[in-house]
Amino acid sequence: MKKLIGLSCILFCSLVVTAQRPVPVKPRILISTDIGGTDPDDNQSMIHFLMYSNLFNTEGLISSPSYGHGTKQNLLEMIALYEKDLPKLEKHASGFPSPEALRAICKQGKQGAAPFAGYTKATEGSRWIVTCARKKSDQPLWVLVWGGLNDLAQALHDAPDIRKKIKVYWIGGPNKKWSANSYAYIVANFSDLWFIEDNSSYYGFFSNKGMPDSVNTTDYYDRYMSGAGNMGKDFKNYYGGNVKMGDTPSLLYMMDGDPNDPMKESWGGSFEPFDHSPRQVFNRNTTLTDTVTVCSLLEFHFKGPKANIPPDSACFMLIVKAGIGEQKWAGYYRGDGDYVVRYAPKQAEKISYTVTAAVPGFKEQAGQFVVNNEWPGIRGKTDYPLGPHWYTDRNDPQLYDGNIQGGDYNKEMAEGSAAGLGKALGMVKE
Template sequence: MIFKVNIKAIIFACLCFILTGLAYAQQPVPVKPRILISTDIGGTDPDDNQSMIHFLIYSHLFDTEGLVSSPSYGAGNKEEILKMIGLYEKDLPKLQQHQKGYPTPDALRAICKQGRKGAAPYKGYLTATEGSDWIIKCAKKEDTRPLWVLVWGGLEDVAQALHDAPEIASRIRVYWIGGPNKKWSANSYAYIAANFPKLWFIECNSSYYGFFSGNGSPENLKPANYYNNFISNAGYMGAAFKSYYKGIPKMGDTPSLLYMMDGDPKNPLRESWGGSFIKFNHSARIVYDRATTITDTVPTFSTVEFHFKGPKINISPDSACFTLTMQAGIGEQKWDGFYNGNGDYVIRYCPKQTETLNYKVSSKIPGFEPLQGKLVISNLWPGQPHQTDYRLGSNWYTDKPDASLYDGIWQGSQTVLKWRSDIMLDWGKRWAWLK
């Protein structure tokens, strides 16, 4: 009898363990979320086109209120979103055979807006755009649900909207795919962090890398094999998908959508397809009044602010007047610097990964002495506090720092990678609808 009782207890414990594990992913979303997507689609990285196709295939799950083109870098534009909607329109009859509630193509076209093209100046904002005005309009709608702003590129239009209508800060929730986007959007990020510390904000700098990592995936789900196994011959969107990264799924922005599809989005601490996050109360900001050397180390994803002395001149503070040329692992990149008055020249830079950077600073302004330096980037965000950090409120969240959750060099990446097979199999079922 004791043996039988123990066996039953063991079976019961195992079932509880299995059910508990299953409960972590693909949980019901309590309320259909209102979302607005801000994307740099059509710019230098075609993964936004892939993520837009993913969104359209799952678009019945959301009340979508805006699709805003916000290319802080590159030549992205609203027309690229409209092109994706055109493909969706051709595939929609097949999607509707399997699922009700898909938005009409015309309804999606009506909410496409053009945002700011190019990065904001040092102050972090400039002038209103169609996109920033639309964010304000959507945020001010009478609705008991918050507006979730899913940012796939720069923060320029979000920063502009907050500047023009600061009262919307309590009505929106932001999930930002940061990392490389933070480099291009350093000034807008700094404006938001400094002026809206109470904003509800997920800063996903590296967890999203788990989505396009093939580590641990079965062979049929590995990035290089997925197109042939699931997407090939799957409608107009499937044919177009081959044009982006030769059909290899990257979709670094998709975790923001996955986060809205799995469980209660009000709780970023939970396990979810879109990652699991921690609260943090300081965003690393390190200020130098000199050129740095190999002895200077800053955290990855931090805001590094350089101040250089130079001639006193009379120009608009919004005018780029010197250049920081950064030599990084991906090659040479140039960044605009600005005059802050009284001989103070300033520029912000946000490193995206662990490496040692070499840079040069130059200007055509007579009397501006060229400089060069080095900077070491460490692999832990946000790192130890600094007196110059941005102090955040109680609703800022970011990637988990546990060593066990890294995938390679990417902090928190395992919180997404662990669900990748489930996610890609679920998506594969929908691609089959289009065959």
């Protein structure tokens, strides 16, 4: 991923920075975000989007928090800040959407993870995806997913005809953990989608490796952003102003060149096709002799008592212990004594887990496994086969940023971007 990706772009009006290539047509986009959840980087990315919203035909902003307490209100609060800054933006560029138009397309999606089936019932957000996808247009609807896939999975379940009308760019990685069930539903049933699965390349966006001194994520706010409008002031509330914006690469991908070519080099990453989504199924407790693929879908089946519980009921807990601490994941009863949970590890490490259930006769269990760093790895018998239009992080070893696959950078473009900072800031701070 080119390391210029937006460090010069944040909050600086719609300035065309060094080496930006024209986009063939103004793209139709819909953003599904877990803003207001556990990670405030969505607030940072939403600020970035609003400052560049004149570059898109935006058809939907959906609150879809797989985890945490995000709501549509979080979107409306960001639009209120945008409304205050809009007069300054309009001095330098045209085509910005009105605050009223943006508010009208804010929709509430599912709150919380999908059950084992991967879908439940329609939400305002999932219905809006269907409505937008079915609009008569010569262009696809680009669905940019910044969190879980729950509302997209619901929309596809309810209206499978939209599969040919949408293209998806998903910031995966840790978001796959929060929506493992909806991801499984999509890859199992809609392998013919056009889909970018960015599991790690986006890390290159907030890495300082190889960056010039003038572009640094940790002091960028104080050096360049302070005083840049109401949204600039608000940016300080997230990570103390340190730049993360892990979802922004999906926007930058739409701003630099032809988005229909995912293998091109671009600000939002360069991707390659892959024909299998790794999935490993365990019908036993694992040990450290078991190695799994990073970002793969793990499906654990545990034997327990035959219970009078409706199928697909959350009734037990997988408690994962790793370097990040402890996290809990709901497991589901599938009938006939079969207890199942899905999990997706986001990084190479050793993981320990315990399984507990408030079900009479269910014995607590434990296990361990090792996560390697080779996505998508060698094809396995239980993998999900994919169609010809699925793309993911490039696996060339030379493009790793440390242990981050695809997190490469382009120093020349970063330096060229930094050179334009003075002019851009002058435009915004007027």
